Amino acid sequence: MRTIALYSIKGGVGKTATCVNLAYLAASEDARTLLCDLDPQGASSFYFRIKANKKFNTKKLLKGLKEIDKNIKGTDYINLDLLPSKLSFRNMDLALDALKHSKTQLKTTFRDLRDDYDYLFLDCPPSISLISENVFYVSDIILVPVIPTTLSVRTYDKLLKFFNKQGLDSTKIFAFFSMVEKRKNMHRDIISTMPSKEKNFLDSQIPYTSDVEKMGIYREPLPVYQPRSPASLSYMDLWNEIKIFI
């Protein structure tokens, strides 16, 4: 099972849309896929029209397979399941802190899913915390969407520095430009001057389109309602590019 995390310190960068669309693409290639929504805002759960069971909470999630199994739900799409999030996940950092292996707990939790799924996608909350560290340990790849602005790139730099300082494996991190607007000068400048190899930037870029914004209205993955949109094709490129590394 390969674990792919969608992670960003900032919110509103296209993390969830990317997570949902990539998970959908993986599943449509006949791979058994699970999307785990760790973000208490629950956006990916919303996109899939799925609400978690009332009794589901952080404690149960961390308990492992038996509890997780009761709470996984099938999406409307073949091969694609979702473990939905709860608002109470906002306490996950505290819960992790109280545990013995606070930094690697998620790895233990998700390990048992190995036989059931080919891909695990993690939709992470925007923050830099104990959850993030857990995600770093458990993932094979960490995808970071970056809007091509000075501030965003700066934030990304900080992330890489944090990684290196903590002694974490920064070769797992792959950034990609998200919500790109080619009309904007700044976007074009940042993209052209970014030395991609040095900072693990992928070639694929996701354009800003109203199509993607409409995901919240259609509540379906983009390739379902707009398979030929430029954004859909870009997600396809992104998925193909990532597959090489996992």
Place this chain on the structure above:
Amino acid sequence: MKNKTDQIKSFTLPDSVDLKKISDELSKNYSTVHETGTKKKQMFYDTFDWRLYKNELILNKEKNSYKLYKLYSDQMIAESGVKPGISPKYWWEFPESELRNKLEIFIDIRALISLANVDSHTQILSILNNDKKTVLRLRLFEIYIIEKRKKSKLNRIVELIPVRGYQREVSKVQKLLKQLGLTPSQQDALSSILEGMGKKPGDYTTKLILILEPETRSDLAVKKILTLLLKVIKQNENGIKADTDTEFLHDFRVAIRRTRSALTQVKGVFPQSLINKFKSDFSTLGKLTNRLRDLDVYLLRKKYYRQMLAEVLSSGLDPVFEEIIRQRRLEHRRFVRFLGNVRYKEIINSWEDFLNSGSPNNEEAAKNDDKPIILLAKKFIWKKFNYVITIGEKINASSPDTDLHRLRIECKKLRYLLEFFSFLFPEDIMTMIIKKLRKLQDNLGDFNDLYVQQEFLKKFLERPFSTGNDAANTTAAVGGLIAVLHQQQKQIRKEFDQSFNEINNLENSKQFKKLFSPEKV
């Protein structure tokens, strides 16, 4: 880790109800979406002994694609496209694919037989909750079976397809469907189809499954065992005639062998005159199949033999196999003619009459015929077990090969007895005992087999096949093969002691004594 609650549940739909009525009823609590129907033509396949079905699998062909599914689910395990017009019979005839790998494991040397040709019209009703999330699907199948070019309609089937994590909806909808008059069907769609055609999946077995009281009269009990064996003999006739695969003849022969063994070993249960006649009949029948089976087996070994030889030699085997194929064709024709013959019919009919007849109560009656079967079973098994141990213990490294041959035959007799009377004893213990005996039998069997193969191949050295270079190549190849087989045989002989100890140990002896030794009066 999908649990049973996610399985597809089938219902039969009465004529008075259609999908619209179901949809209307559901609309009271849910919104529904009706997808346009699709039409499909499919052919279903399995082996004669239902190897796929027994492993909870279904294989079907649609257009030019074969798909393997898990029973009771929509989960497709593997698929493979084939060239148009091609219907592969054996696993090795499929293109290299995951499907081919799976078939190799499950069906081995058996051929695929087409079970049913089906036209289906499918409609799907998706059931949505307030968030417009699909929480359940209902699939209506209207199935037409195509038999001999005629289309006949089956029961309409409604399948309830759960969505993971929405168990409550499954219970609610199940209740609703039952209220509408739909009856739950324990079968999957394929079983329903087959039932509609008068077939029952999984109904072929060579296992002797009996339920009889231990006190049952011996002659009646043994007749019941023999009746099961006769059923197997008859079930395989058509497959032999059609030459579908090699295992029809194999099962046929095993049933005959077991029949003969029962007649010989379970003594004093039937009048001697009858026993003599039937023993002779089945001996004739058995002998007539020997040559054909031998040839089948050598053909099955072809790949294995070629691999055993150095590459430079293996092509020398080709003329040998061509000859085997030629002989096999003749032998098969000969045997099929016999199966259509009056003599064969007489054997089977007279046997059947005997099995259906009552017990004689005149001087002809045999001395053990009314004794409880449990007594006879214990007596014969105990005696044979001790005999096997006695012979086996006398064998050492310098014993002649014929001693091992004799032990092999006695082990076989013991095993048949254990299998006949398995139903009288605890299943788990019998399974274990037979398993251990099997290990010894495998060793002795392999040893004997290798000897037989060497003898068979020597015949090819004695006959001139062709002249010049070809003959030299063939001679070299056959000679090489004999040498390899001889080495293998020596190795197997070395392993005898360990194999014999599988049954010649304290624990096993205790088991046998506990189950079979005569009760102290």
